[in-house]
Amino acid sequence: MTRTVLPRRSQRRSVALAVQCRTQSGLRDDGEISDISVEGCCLRMRGIYFRVGARLIVRPKGMEGMSGVVRWVSSDLAGVEFDRPLYGPVLEHIAATHGSHASA
Numbered sequence: 001m002t003r004t005v006l007p008r009r010s011q012r013r014s015v016a017l018a019v020q021c022r023t024q025s026g027l028r029d030d031g032e033i034s035d036i037s038v039e040g041c042c043l044r045m046r047g048i049y050f051r052v053g054a055r056l057i058v059r060p061k062g063m064e065g066m067s068g069v070v071r072w073v074s075s076d077l078a079g080v081e082f083d084r085p086l087y088g089p090v091l092e093h094i095a096a097t098h099g100s101h102a103s104a
Contacts, residue, residue, distance in 0.1 A: 010037045013091065014100040021045065022057045022065075033060065034100075038091050040068065040081040050078045060094070 017033040021043065031045040041058065043050075050056065050070045058080060059065040066086070072079040086094075 010039060012037045012042075013095040015095060015098040016100050017094060017098040018061045019043065020059045020061075021048075022059070023048070023050070024055045033058070034077075036086075036091065036094060038082075038085040038088060040071070040079060043078045043080060044076055045078065046076075049073065049076070056080070 012035040014035050015033055017036070019031050019033055020028060021031055022028045027048050029045050029048040031043050033041045034044055035042045043058065050073055052070055052073055054070045055067070056070065057065040057067050066082050066084075068080040068082040070078050071081050
C-alpha cells in the first residue's frame with residue numbers, strides 16, 4: 001500500500017523546545033518539539049505514546065498551551081496539527097530563541 005505524501009503548507013523550522021503535553025483523558029508528559037511551523041509541530045515524547053486522532057494540548061515552557069490533533073505517529077515521534085495556526089511573529093520568536101542549528 002502506498003501513501004500519498006502531500007507537500008507542506010509552510011516551512012518547518014528546526015527547534016529544541018521543551019514542552020508539556022496533556023491528553024483529553026488527563027495524561028501528562030514532558031517532551032520536546034523538534035520542528036515547528038504555523039500549522040503544527042513534531043513532538044518527541046518521553047513516556048506516553050499518542051494515537052493518530054488523539055486530541056491534546058501542547059504547552060511550551062513559558063507559553064500558552066496550543067490545542068491540536070495527532071496526525072501521524074512513528075515510535076516516540078508524533079506530528080501534531082494545531083487547531084489554530086500560530087501567529088507568524090510568534091513562530092519567528094520561537095525559531096530565533098530555540099532554533100536548532102543542526103541540519104534536519
